[in-house]
Amino acid sequence: xxxxxxxxxxxxxxxxxxxxxxxxxxxxxxxxxxxxxxxxxxxxxxxxxxxxxxxxxxxxxxxxxxxxxxxxxxxxxxxxxxxxxxxxxxxxxxxxxxxxxxxxxxxxxxxxxxxxxxxxxxxxxxxxxxxxxxxxxxxxxxxxxxxxxxxxxxxxxxxxxxxxxxxxxxxxxxxxxxxxxxxxxxxxxxxxxxxxxxxxxxxxxxxxxxxxxxxxxxxxxxxxxxxxxxxxxxxxxxxxxxxxxxxxxxxxxxxxxxxxxxxxxxxxxxxxxxxxxxxxxxxxxxxxxxxxxxxxxxxxxxxxxxxxxxxxxxxxxxxxxxxxxxxxxxx
Numbered sequence: 548x549x550x551x552x553x554x555x556x557x558x559x560x561x562x563x564x565x566x567x568x569x570x571x572x573x574x575x576x577x578x579x580x581x582x583x584x585x586x587x588x589x590x591x592x593x594x595x596x597x598x599x600x601x602x603x604x605x606x607x608x609x610x611x612x613x614x615x616x617x618x619x620x621x622x623x624x625x626x627x628x629x630x631x632x633x634x635x636x637x638x639x640x641x642x643x644x645x646x647x648x649x650x651x652x653x654x655x656x657x658x659x660x661x662x663x664x665x666x667x668x669x670x671x672x673x674x675x676x677x678x679x680x681x682x683x684x685x686x687x688x689x690x691x692x693x694x695x696x697x698x699x700x701x702x703x704x705x706x707x708x709x710x711x712x713x714x715x716x717x718x719x720x721x722x723x724x725x726x727x728x729x730x731x732x733x734x735x736x737x738x739x740x741x742x743x744x745x746x747x748x749x750x751x752x753x754x755x756x757x758x759x760x761x762x763x764x765x766x767x768x769x770x771x772x773x774x775x776x777x778x779x780x781x782x783x784x785x786x787x788x789x790x791x792x793x794x795x796x797x798x799x800x801x802x803x804x805x806x807x808x809x810x811x812x813x814x815x816x817x818x819x820x821x822x823x824x825x826x827x828x829x830x831x832x833x834x835x836x837x838x839x840x841x842x843x844x845x846x847x848x849x850x851x852x853x854x855x856x857x858x859x860x861x862x863x864x865x866x867x868x869x870x871x872x873x874x875x876x877x878x
Contacts, residue, residue, distance in 0.1 A: 577613070577614065577702075578612050578613060578614040578616075578618065578619060578701070579612075579613045579614075579701075579702055579703060579704035579705065579709070579710070580610065580611070580612060580613075580622070580624050580664075580694045580701050580702070580703050580704065580710065581610075581611050581613060581694070581703065581704035581706075581709040581710050582608060582609065582610060582611070582692065582694070582709070582710065582711070582712040583608070583609035583610075583611055583670075584608065584708075584711075584712035584713070584714065586708055586713070589640075589715070590636050590639075590640055590713070591636070591648065591689055591713040591714070591715040592712060592713055592714055592715060593715045593717050593878075594606060594714050594715065594716065594717060594873075595717045595718075595719055595873040595876070595878060596677060596679075596716065596717070596718055596719070596873060597718070597719060597720065597872060597873065598679055598718040598719065598720045598757045598759065598760055599760065600760050601680070602678055602679045602680035602681075602682075602759070603676065603677065603678050603679075603680075604676075604677050604679070605674050605675065605676050605677070606674075606675045606677060606714075607672035607673070607674055607675075608672060608673045608674075608675055608692070608712060608714070609670055609671075609672050609673075610624060610626075610662055610664065610670070610671050610672065610673050611669065611670050612664060612668075612669045612670075613669075613704060614669070617666075617667045617668070617669055618664055618665075618666060618667060618668055618669050619666065620666050621663070621664070621665055621666045622663070622664040622700065622701050623661050623662075623663050623664075624661065624662050624663075624664055624694060624695075624701065625660060625661050625694070625695035625697065626658065626659075626660060626661070626662060626673060626692055626693070626694060626695065627660065627692070627693060627695055628650075628690070628691060628692060628693075629691040629692060629693035629711055630650070630691070632691055632693075632711055632713065633648055633650055633689055633691045633713065636648065636713070643775070645686075645775050646773065647686075648686075648687050648688070648689040648713075648715070649686050649687065649688050649689070650688075650689060650690075650691060651688045651689060651690040651716060654678065655677060655678055655679065655682060655688075656675060656676065656677050656678070656690055657675075657676045657678075658673060658674065658675040658676065658692075659673070659674070675690070675714075677716070679716075679718050679757075682716075682718065682757075683778075684718070684756035684757055684758075684764075685756075685777060685778050685781065687715060688715070688716045689713050689714060689715050689716070690712075690713075690714040690716065691711065691712070691713050691714070692711065692712040692713075692714065693710060693711045693712075694710040694711075718757040719757060719873075719876075720757055720759075720760055720761065720762075720763070721761075721786070721816075721832070722755060722761070722763050722784070722786050722832055722861065723755050723756060723757045723763045724754070724755060724861050724863060725752050725753075725754050725755075725861070726752060726753050726754070726755060726859045726860060726861045727751070727752060727859070727860045727861075727862070728749070728750050728751065728752055728753045728857070728859055728860075729749060729751055730857045730858045731749070731750070731753070731836075731855065731856075731857035731858060731859055732744075732747035732748070732749055732855070732856060732857050733747060733748040733749070733768040733769040733853055733854070733855045734746070734747055734748070734853065734854045734855075735748075735851065735852070735853060735854075736839065736852040736853060736854045740839075740852075740854075742854045748768070748769040749769070750769050753765050753766075753772075753859070754772060755784065755861070758783055761785060761786050761787070761788060762783050762784065762785045762786070763783075763784050763786075764781045764782060764783050764784065765781075765782055765784060766780045766781065766782070767780040767781075767782050767797075767802060767804070767840045767842075767853070767855070768840060768842075768853045768855045770842070776844055779799055779801070779802070779844060780799075780802065780840075780842075781797060781798070781799070782795055782796075782797050782802070782804060782838075782840070783795065783796045783797060784836075786814055791813055791814060791815075792809070792812050792813055792814070793812045793813075793814050793834050793836060794806070794809070794812070795836070795838055801841075801843050802840050802841065802843075803839075803840060803841045803850075804838060804839070804840045805838060805839045805840075806836075806837070806838045807837040807838055807839065807856075808837050811835055811837070812834060812835060812836055812837075813834065813835075814832060814833065814834035815831075815832070815833045815834065816830070816831065816832055817830070817831045817833070818830050818831075819831070826866060826867050826868045827864060827865070827866060827867070828864070828865045828866075828867050829862060829863075829864060829865075830862070830863040830864075830865060831860060831861065831862055831863075832860070832861040832863075833858065833859070833860045833861075834858070834859055835856075835857070835858050835859075836855070836856070836857070836858075836859060837854075837855065837856035837857075838855050838856075839852065839853065839854050839855070840852075840853055840855070841853065863876055863877075864876070864877040865877070
């Protein structure tokens, strides 16, 4: 009798082991197609891409086959521009149309409509070629993509945003980013050009946006960065790689921009390793600037002259252990 019980127990254990083993080998979840494009607090995915001399750069967007096992079959995943989601996002998030995300226009991007995911492979990248020449960063530009379902072959992930990628384009160069401007002072000038130095207007930070490989722009003086007519107050800062001087310019003659003390507008670049984190490099861009301009839109029929002077400092923290430059920088 004991032998019969032992035999039964052995059969039960064997059956359980085989069942459990097969269960783990089987797919536990549906194998849906999705992008690796996590949404930030702004509702989109910020992607930082270096502005190169010709304005062209390629971004690799990960395409993922979800599941607990490797991709079971060879797939040709179709990807296309999503023309609907961005409009819904803008309506939900913004009360002003001038702050809306704009959909990137076709001359600025190109990508294959189909990406092959071989059997046994669960992650592959979709190459997106960007041409950022002439892009105007007064507005935020988004390339919205979506996975196109092929019923019977594959489906995009049903979870919200997984099968969509709202890529917010953030080009950068060696000089773009958020500058400390606590020592940059803006004064209202008198008719004779003098100004009261006791009452400066100061902003803690100012953001420099990319124009091209060696040029960024700021909004003049202390003009608000979300001003409705901010386009009118763009001032280009060109970092001359030969003279190591900062040269100011604008396309708007009404701004009456004049750079003062041009011979004192040299910029310095310094790189210092962190004392406590040996892998972290601090890169600084520092320069002094002085210029005048007029605000010709705040008061109808009147120009308000301003005098701006002081120091601007950019600190960029770079993790030297990360090979990809866009990911190594702590944005």
